[in-house]
Amino acid sequence: MERPEIWISFAPELHLFVASARRTGRSAVRTDGASTLGHVVESLGVPLTEVGTLLVDGRPADTSHVPRGSEEIEVRSVARPQPVAGPTRFLLDVHLGTLTRRLRLLGIDAAYENPDIGDAALAARSAAEQRVLLSRDRGLLRRRELWAGAYVYSHRPADQLRDVLSRFAPPLAPWTRCTACNGTLRPAAKEAVHRQLLDGTQHAYDAFAQCTACAQVYWRGAHHARLNEIVDEALRDFGTPGAVPA
Incomplete structure (x- = not known):
């Protein structure tokens, strides 16, 4: 069975984490059809601590989303200031x-x-x-x-x-x-x-x-x-x- 292919792009602030080929525009990624979006993003080099909003075909999605073939994924960086639950320590x-x-x-x-x-x-x-x-x-x-x-x-x-x-x-x-x-x-x-x-x-x-x-x-x-x-x-x-x- 052919693995689904998605298209993914990263915010400029995240480019230092990814391979140079993925730093300009969108790039194709083959997934296994079972891994979550969070796992896919981390496998490409970006710690989830640095990820803000995830968009799938223009709509917000959670890291638990399992990508399907041909989806357009946009990975944004963390918004600033970043809220923290409780005192900031x-x-x-x-x-x-x-x-x-x-x-x-x-x-x-x-x-x-x-x-x-x-x-x-x-x-x-x-x-x-x-x-x-x-x-x-x-x-x-x-x-x-x-x-x-x-x-x-x-x-x-x-x-x-x-x-x-x-x-x-x-x-x-x-x-x-x-x-x-x-x-x-x-x-x-x-x-x-x-x-x-x-x-x-x-x-x-x-x-x-x-x-x-x-x-x-x-x-x-x-x-x-x-x-x-x-x-x-x-x-x-x-x-x-x-x-x-x-």
């Missing part, structure tokens, strides 16, 4: 350490696994804690046990941050989260943290914050100007702060 894999720290700098709940605990454990934690898994690993994003996931499109941390903020529009609360462990920060009196400070720091600064989880102490030191640039740019382009900086 993230889990990042071992390769996204800088992005993790920048998300935390903005007060965004961003868990991080280092060292690498493996794909299965990452996906399981995403499901158990209902966190959006951020990764540049396409195979990881195809794991069925994921609660939600998103591909990080750039190698550059600044572009990665803009990508995540534009896609999920999380509330921003700069200077309220520990960049080291993801705990929350609270103001701390100099007298309470003086044993953790070098003499120069004690004499030069008076305002401090401390992590409620790991006890790390923060102050507006030499790197504050650069960090403030990151915060100001994020607030300017992606919203207003959710809390007053510490």
Whole structure:
């Protein structure tokens, strides 16, 4: 029995996932007549985390649809901002350490696994804690046990941050989260943290914050100007702060 042939096209944002022959217009695909549309799309290289609306002959369809011969399939990318059920919380894999720290700098709940605990454990934690898994690993994003996931499109941390903020529009609360462990920060009196400070720091600064989880102490030191640039740019382009900086 001849396998059904369908015609499929991908949104430009998805072209990096598919073979070059499928990046211009529509292309023919032979299916087995039993696989779902979601399986077909993934078999062509596109993680379903990156797929938005699916159109079959111009009408919206679900990933469970089984394509029939001669159908015209249009695969669109995820709409932005992308809604998330419940609070917007993230889990990042071992390769996204800088992005993790920048998300935390903005007060965004961003868990991080280092060292690498493996794909299965990452996906399981995403499901158990209902966190959006951020990764540049396409195979990881195809794991069925994921609660939600998103591909990080750039190698550059600044572009990665803009990508995540534009896609999920999380509330921003700069200077309220520990960049080291993801705990929350609270103001701390100099007298309470003086044993953790070098003499120069004690004499030069008076305002401090401390992590409620790991006890790390923060102050507006030499790197504050650069960090403030990151915060100001994020607030300017992606919203207003959710809390007053510490």
